[in-house]
Amino acid sequence: MDARNINKTQCPYEKAIRIIGNKWSLLILKEFCLSQKKIRFNELLKALKPISSKTLSSKLKEMISYEIIKKEITSTMPVVAFYSLTEKGAELSKVLDSMAEWSSKWSK
Amino acid sequence: MDARNINKTQCPYEKAIRIIGNKWSLLILKEFCLSQKKIRFNELLKALKPISSKTLSSKLKEMISYEIIKKEITSTMPVVAFYSLTEKGAELSKVLDSMAEWSSKWSK
DNA sequence: CAGAATCCAATACGATACTG
DNA sequence: CAGTATCGTATTGGATTCTG
Numbered sequence: 286m287d288a289r290n291i292n293k294t295q296c297p298y299e300k301a302i303r304i305i306g307n308k309w310s311l312l313i314l315k316e317f318c319l320s321q322k323k324i325r326f327n328e329l330l331k332a333l334k335p336i337s338s339k340t341l342s343s344k345l346k347e348m349i350s351y352e353i354i355k356k357e358i359t360s361t362m363p364v365v366a367f368y369s370l371t372e373k374g375a376e377l378s379k380v381l382d383s384m385a386e387w388s389s390k391w392s393k
Numbered sequence: 394m395d396a397r398n399i400n401k402t403q404c405p406y407e408k409a410i411r412i413i414g415n416k417w418s419l420l421i422l423k424e425f426c427l428s429q430k431k432i433r434f435n436e437l438l439k440a441l442k443p444i445s446s447k448t449l450s451s452k453l454k455e456m457i458s459y460e461i462i463k464k465e466i467t468s469t470m471p472v473v474a475f476y477s478l479t480e481k482g483a484e485l486s487k488v489l490d491s492m493a494e495w496s497s498k499w500s501k
Numbered sequence: 502c503a504g505a506a507t508c509c510a511a512t513a514c515g516a517t518a519c520t521g
Numbered sequence: 522c523a524g525t526a527t528c529g530t531a532t533t534g535g536a537t538t539c540t541g
């Protein structure tokens with residue numbers, strides 16, 4: 286049920302669940318959907334606290350490999366990097382929004 | 394970021410992510426959304442293979458505590474139990490469907 | 502600044518066996 | 522049938538330190 290087996294299912298539900306069906310991917314996605322702009326590594330680190338740099342780093346790589354997020358390096362000395370949603374990633378805002386709508390409706 | 398801290402955030406995105414933002418909850422939900430009927434424990438076990446009975450059992454309890462799923466026992470000798478979505482849980486089909494729609498569109 | 506490396510703790514999860 | 526109990530493994534992820 287890990288990433289390497291992602292192509293073993295044809296079910297679109299399972300595919301999506303395997304890609305974004307975990308806490309950190311969804312929380313990272315939420316930051317991008319709400320801010321609607323490019324975000325730097327350390328900004329994400331703060332916004333998502335208590336995430337560790339190790340977790341953030343590996344999650345971003347994973348999401349880049351799924352082409353949900355893209356990375357741009359705008360300077361190398363010092364290093365300045367920006368992360369943002371791809372078109373594919375931006376369309377996940379529908380998923381996030383329906384989640385938020387649901388919990389708004391049902392939270393007591 | 395665990396279930397006990399669920400009330401520490403007002404953000405509806407985070408609330409929803411904490412409740413359903415994990416692999417098994419979403420996969421269990423998928424089974425109910427697609428079948429649209431009451432399902433028995435052992436049926437879920439087969440459908441969700443390779444889930445273990447321990448994991449399924451604890452996930453179902455968790456989802457019942459969130460009032461996403463309800464349980465009915467229709468006989469006690471032998472024990473016959475059925476699980477199904479509550480109204481609150483049924484409304485998560487929108488989330489699942491938008492996930493499936495997304496992955497259908499973007500899978501190569 | 503943006504990460505990688507290392508180490509360690511916590512949790513999730515599966516296999517198997519057992520029970521009312 | 523519908524679980525629970527126990528055990529062991531695997532994965533997740535935090536804290537800290539370090540680097541180009």
